[in-house]
Amino acid sequence: MGDGGTALRRLSYGQKVFLLASLPLIVAMAVLAILVTQEAREVSEREIAGLEEQLLSAKRAELRNYLHIARTAFGPIYNNALPDDARAKTRVAQILAAMTYGTEGFFFVYDYDGRNIVSPRQTWLIEKNWAGLRDSEGTPVVDRLIQLARQGAGYHEYVWPKPSTGREARIMAAVIGLQDWRWVVGTGVFVDDVLASVAAARAESEARVTRTFLYIGLVTAASVLLVFASGMVLNLHERRLADAKLKALTQRIFETQEEERGRVARELHDSISQLLVGVRYTLELARRRFGGGDARAGDSLNEGIDALSGAMREVRRISHDLRPGVLDDLGLGPALQSLSEEFARRTGVEVAFETVPFRNRLDGEAKIALYRIAQEALTNIERHSGATRVQMLVRGTKSGAVLRIQDNGRGLPDAGRSGSGLGLRNMAERVERLDGTLRILSSAGGTVIEAQVPLTHMLPPTGRREGVA
């Protein structure tokens, strides 16, 4: 449960970092892509419109030229003819019918009523009335041409079958009106090639936009991949470091454990066993003396009892060294009191100890941690500080329990530097494990070590139950 929780938290932290790095990138790239394509589309749309206009005006100029030529060709006849000169009309019609050009080019003539007079490439139109004709898209054709001719001249676009293939295509027609004869004279060019070029240009620009999009997408994907890969590498590196640290720690724990076991085994063997062997010898001696009626049997028994007392004292000493019983039975305050008295007796350093009137309010972990910290601090004071006075204080606060040890020695050699001594690191690790804090203040005037453990390590009250451990 706890393991899963931390794993999840760590994973989501990694994800957070990854998202933090890649999300802005992706957003920026997306905005960039949209802006670029919009801009590109606008530009190409303008270009295409320009192109279309250019092509169409070229077509119009072409048509104007054709009409000008035609007008020049039949001008002398028309100018000199009367409105009802049938001969002149026939001649003009013949001239215009003969003026075909290119594969599709031709002139057409309608009168203002809609009757076709000239249509050299589509002769079936001739002599029929086409008023009201609409093309396949519904645009009026002949009526509009007549209207334009009545106004003098003009252009009209509509759909018309190509003479060469009979297939419909867009045509642009230019007409002029011969008002005396009530004639519409005009010619047209098919503009499907213009439309095709415009469509081609549009497709080209779309392809360009798509390519741009693709490039931006590729760059984004590559960047995100890079971020992800570097994140993975960092993570892996971090994990390897943590693993190595854990390994070293485990190794240290094993070593300490083995060392401690070895020490206890040696103590048991060297002192207790030897003492007990001695007891056994004296008791055996007493038995032999009893058997022999020796009066010194009582002396032997007394010797044995004394030796036994010695063994008991030894056991007490070893067990106290392993773990002071006071700590478990009476709590941290008395244990520290005992520790500081013993310290003062051994070293001659004056120790002032102060505590609260409460007993055994800390859980086992916190008690042993603070006790070992005090032990470590006193060891440091004895070995390195040259202090003559130590103040030790343990008390409860709103946020937990605090142990404070202050001396008047020469301070730590390089306080604040990382890796400052195994002892200090041990202290820090102990407090860290309890989610507490360790503060070390050092100056030439002495050292202050303050360890705090949070309220979560205070025991709930034994309350209604009479058992008070």
Place this chain on the structure above:
Amino acid sequence: MTDERVRVVIVDDHPMVAQGIRAILETYPDLEVAGTLSNGREAIDRVVELDPDVMLLDLNMPQVNGLAATELILERRPDTRILILSMHDSPEYVSTALRHGAMGYVLKDVPTEEVKTAIDTVMRGERYLCTGASACIAPRAPGGREPLTSREQTILLELAQGRSNKEVALALDISVRTVETHRKNIKRKLGIASTAGLTRYALEHGVLQGTGR
């Protein structure tokens, strides 16, 4: 009184020790071993029934240890003379035992004659402290204020949570007068006059917060 012998009850969780002491004490004609019990809980429950003059209490016992048991036994039967039997020679044990109401403190590794001497001493109404160990020469309270006993600590917590003497008495199954006595002692030891002051003190020293979670 038809029987002038001193009634003794031995409480120790190690049968070898309990039986050993019993065997030795039974060799004295003026002592009567009224029973051997194996833990503090039993001692509290049976003290009235066994009616001992002197109770020999081991310090380290499962369930209720000797110190806590001392207070609770005295709450039920105040004229019991309690002698703590212990392996521990640290002065903190001695002073704590006395503060919890024990009349004497005897180390387990002294000659058994000393146990008899201790019983005789407390029967005269005097304190008996073990000989030999340095701890026993001058026991005194640790630095700072005089510590609260286990029972006083329990009662402080109850009071600090706003309970009345009567409620506390009911909860702990003791008389209101006993609670009143404890309350007076707590106030004296902490130097606090009012109940509100007790609550504030408990809060400021992180005693009450530990009650949460």
